Amino acid sequence: MSNLVSLEQRGALAILRIDNPPVNALSPAVVQGIKAAVDRFEANPSMRALVVCAAGRTFVAGGDISEFSKPDFTTEPFNTTLNRIENLGRPVVAVLHGTVLGGGLELAMACHYRIAAPSTRLGLPEVLLGILPGSHGTQRLPRLVGVKQALNMMLSGRPIGADRALQAGLVDALAEGDPDAAAVQFMEGLVAAGKGPRRTGERTVSMEDVEPDFFETMLDEVKTKKGAYPAPQRIVHCVEAAATLPLLQGQGVEARLFEECRVSPQSEAMRKLFFAEREATRIPGVAENVAPRPIRKVGVIGAGTMGGGIAMNFANADIPVVIIETSQEALDRGLGIVRKNYENTAAKGKLAPGEPARRMGLLTGSLDFQDLADCDLVIEAVFENLDIKKQVSQRLGAVCKPGAIIASNTSTLDVDVLATASGRAADFLGMHFFSPANVMRLLEIVRGAQTAPDVLATIVRLAKTIGKVPVVSGVCYGFIGNRMLESYLRESEFLMMEGASPAQIDRAIQSLGLPMGPCRMLDLAGLDVAAKVVIERGKAGALPADPSYRAVVQKMMELGRFGQKTGFGYYRYDGRTPVPDPEVETICIALAEKYGIARRTGITDQEIIERCLYPLVNEGARILEEGIAYRPGDIDLVWVNGYGFPDYRGGPMHLADTIGIAKIAGRLDHYAQLRGDQHGYWSISLLLAFMAERGLHFRDWPIKPEN
Numbered sequence: 001m002s003n004l005v006s007l008e009q010r011g012a013l014a015i016l017r018i019d020n021p022p023v024n025a026l027s028p029a030v031v032q033g034i035k036a037a038v039d040r041f042e043a044n045p046s047m048r049a050l051v052v053c054a055a056g057r058t059f060v061a062g063g064d065i066s067e068f069s070k071p072d073f074t075t076e077p078f079n080t081t082l083n084r085i086e087n088l089g090r091p092v093v094a095v096l097h098g099t100v101l102g103g104g105l106e107l108a109m110a111c112h113y114r115i116a117a118p119s120t121r122l123g124l125p126e127v128l129l130g131i132l133p134g135s136h137g138t139q140r141l142p143r144l145v146g147v148k149q150a151l152n153m154m155l156s157g158r159p160i161g162a163d164r165a166l167q168a169g170l171v172d173a174l175a176e177g178d179p180d181a182a183a184v185q186f187m188e189g190l191v192a193a194g195k196g197p198r199r200t201g202e203r204t205v206s207m208e209d210v211e212p213d214f215f216e217t218m219l220d221e222v223k224t225k226k227g228a229y230p231a232p233q234r235i236v237h238c239v240e241a242a243a244t245l246p247l248l249q250g251q252g253v254e255a256r257l258f259e260e261c262r263v264s265p266q267s268e269a270m271r272k273l274f275f276a277e278r279e280a281t282r283i284p285g286v287a288e289n290v291a292p293r294p295i296r297k298v299g300v301i302g303a304g305t306m307g308g309g310i311a312m313n314f315a316n317a318d319i320p321v322v323i324i325e326t327s328q329e330a331l332d333r334g335l336g337i338v339r340k341n342y343e344n345t346a347a348k349g350k351l352a353p354g355e356p357a358r359r360m361g362l363l364t365g366s367l368d369f370q371d372l373a374d375c376d377l378v379i380e381a382v383f384e385n386l387d388i389k390k391q392v393s394q395r396l397g398a399v400c401k402p403g404a405i406i407a408s409n410t411s412t413l414d415v416d417v418l419a420t421a422s423g424r425a426a427d428f429l430g431m432h433f434f435s436p437a438n439v440m441r442l443l444e445i446v447r448g449a450q451t452a453p454d455v456l457a458t459i460v461r462l463a464k465t466i467g468k469v470p471v472v473s474g475v476c477y478g479f480i481g482n483r484m485l486e487s488y489l490r491e492s493e494f495l496m497m498e499g500a501s502p503a504q505i506d507r508a509i510q511s512l513g514l515p516m517g518p519c520r521m522l523d524l525a526g527l528d529v530a531a532k533v534v535i536e537r538g539k540a541g542a543l544p545a546d547p548s549y550r551a552v553v554q555k556m557m558e559l560g561r562f563g564q565k566t567g568f569g570y571y572r573y574d575g576r577t578p579v580p581d582p583e584v585e586t587i588c589i590a591l592a593e594k595y596g597i598a599r600r601t602g603i604t605d606q607e608i609i610e611r612c613l614y615p616l617v618n619e620g621a622r623i624l625e626e627g628i629a630y631r632p633g634d635i636d637l638v639w640v641n642g643y644g645f646p647d648y649r650g651g652p653m654h655l656a657d658t659i660g661i662a663k664i665a666g667r668l669d670h671y672a673q674l675r676g677d678q679h680g681y682w683s684i685s686l687l688l689a690f691m692a693e694r695g696l697h698f699r700d701w702p703i704k705p706e707n
């Protein structure tokens with residue numbers, strides 16, 4: 001037997017235990033070990049029943065994702081063993097705890113009975129990796145819980161709790177206390193009751209409450225909502241096969257469609273993001289075993305849109321929050337918006353009825369900074385102005401207790417300047433949330449020059465607690481995301497002055513899979529907000545010596561065209577619906593004339609994509625060169641979780657690899673020739689040039705340009 005899988009006999013029972021830390025992933029060795037254990041069980045009739053369980057913090061959390069890109073990867077050996085387990089002549093019970101996901105739940109469903117610890121979560125999250133359950137999950141789950149519940153679980157990828165699993169018939173009992181003892185007791189009960197194997201595969205899928213055109217409707221729905229993803233449609237086909245074909249034929253359909261997903265570029269991109277998310281928590285210079293500081297109470301300065309959203313994240317994680325405002329009226333308004341937000345979510349059935357009140361109970365409003373004195377972390381989310389933020393940082397440095405962490409939600413300003421103002425630079429860092437802060441998953445953590453390692457480790461860990469994807473950035477203008485966004489917005493404005501309409505620009509960018517293009521995005525965020533950032537940078541002398549630089553957004557603000565909130569910006573708005581506005585073209589024609597920019601027709605979508613995306617990738621390479629970001633994967637996480645970049649494209653750096661680094665470098669050079677490069681907009685970063693010359697890709701990271 002391998003040390004990853006053991007088979008122990010206890011009286012008439014055999015205990016098959018998987019032990020492959022940290023999450024008992026089904027590596028080839030584990031799959032081999034399970035097969036060997038089943039061989040031994042089959043060969044030993046004195047073993048009257050089999051208990052399948054796992055050591056450590058969780059039962060099997062799925063197939064080993066790191067194996068899926070291997071050309072010879074196959075689910076066949078594991079699947080054969082699953083059918084053998086199901087067809088055993090003696091009862092088999094799976095004892096579940098932790099997160100029973102993917103192949104782990106499929107193993108459990110091949111067993112005849114399932115008992116679970118009350119805190120167990122069960123799910124088939126494969127769709128989040130761009131694949132579908134490939135070990136009979138699409139065939140056995142509908143037989144156990146019905147078509148609708150099964151599709152809901154497989155199309156959302158969300159796990160369900162043990163209670164719901166019990167109600168749904170996915171598990172047979174909840175096991176309090178020692179799982180082994182519970183298993184022995186459960187099996188002895190079975191044997192005493194003379195109950196034998198109960199094969200899920202022999203069940204038929206109940207079509208009782210299923211409309212005749214159900215699968216057709218579902219297919220249309222997923223094609224509309226998730227057309228760019230290979231897996232959802234195939235999941236519907238697999239479940240339809242489960243409902244209409246015998247088990248083995250259904251398994252055949254599943255195996256074929258699983259393979260189509262596995263080898264798809266979309267799944268490769270999404271799997272890469274899975275590991276990038278884990279890798280992003282490793283911070284150079286911060287040991288993995290640094291003890292985090294305790295965060296039991298949080299303070300938030302500012303109850304505006306960002307402050308309110310930030311506070312909700314902590315209340316959602318049961319961490320009490322003090323929210324500070326300058327006036328009672330502002331405080332009441334801010335807390336009122338948070339309450340409304342919770343009530344709306346509950347009204348949609350996404351929060352239990354009592355939850356809005358309970359979470360509001362964790363939020364305390366105050367006008368007094370002294371009420372922050374016992375907070376472990378304080379985040380300032382005041383107006384994006386350097387002087388105001390310096391004053392607030394200074395006050396926090398004075399009022400916060402020793403050991404408290406002080407953070408700024410600035411999206412652009414110099415965190416080291418704010419850290420110095422606080423007088424506690426080692427306890428200071430940036431926590432850049434994205435609007436709406438209670439929804440967007442990204443948390444850009446800005447590491448100051450003096451931020452202490454335990455402060456970083458604390459906030460990276462806290463990010464996971466509040467359901468965020470942490471990415472650490474060094475200090476520079478706009479950190480990782482907004483810095484790369486700058487060139488993307490610059491080119492979108494030049495394209496408008498040259499003759500492309502906002503609608504054409506947005507359509508071209510949306511063809512990449514982004515939910516909206518730059519014009520619609522800024523209209524939503526507010527053209528006044530965007531213009532003020534440019535003007536502030538101009539005052540700080542941080543803009544190129546180009547009078548036409550970001551001239552369109554500044555003109556829009558001048559004309560009071562702030563975007564959706566004023567009913568017109570790059571578009572005119574009919575409610576929330578953007579409508580092309582010929583007035584914008586008039587404005588751009590005038591600006592083009594003012595700055596001597598030639599207008600032209602026939603600007604292609606491809607040119608728009610190249611001029612918006614390639615400089616963004618080039619800036620990403622510069623950010624890697626400077627060590628502002630530690631890995632290309634970190635940059636991809638920023639764009640996927642903060643800017644709506646489609647996960648099935650893996651992020652801009654992954655997409656650049658699929659386009660080809662040499663091609664991108666060539667096109668940057670092309671535009672430098674075509675447009676002139678007096679302002680360095682098209683100058684190729686050292687890293688990108690180095691990679692292009694040597695045929696390297698971002699996936700070859702780490703790359704040192706000098707050698």
Ligand code: T1G
Pocket residue numbers: 022023025061062063064065066075099101102103104106125126129132133134135137275278279
């Ligand atoms: N394969 C390989 N490595 C995995 C893994 C997996 N399935 N799950 C986790 N890891 C690694 C992870 O990279 C990290 O490594 C460490 O374990 C701890 O993870 C046929 C084919 C289980 C909820 O999609 O959702 O089954 O960084 O930091 O926050 O149908 O991990 O320490 O080196 O995330 O406590 C389906 C994926 C696979 C579940 C735990 N299963 N995992 O979260 O720890 S497809 C999944 C998770 C499948 C079959 C198909 C989470 C977790 P390192 P962690 P965590």
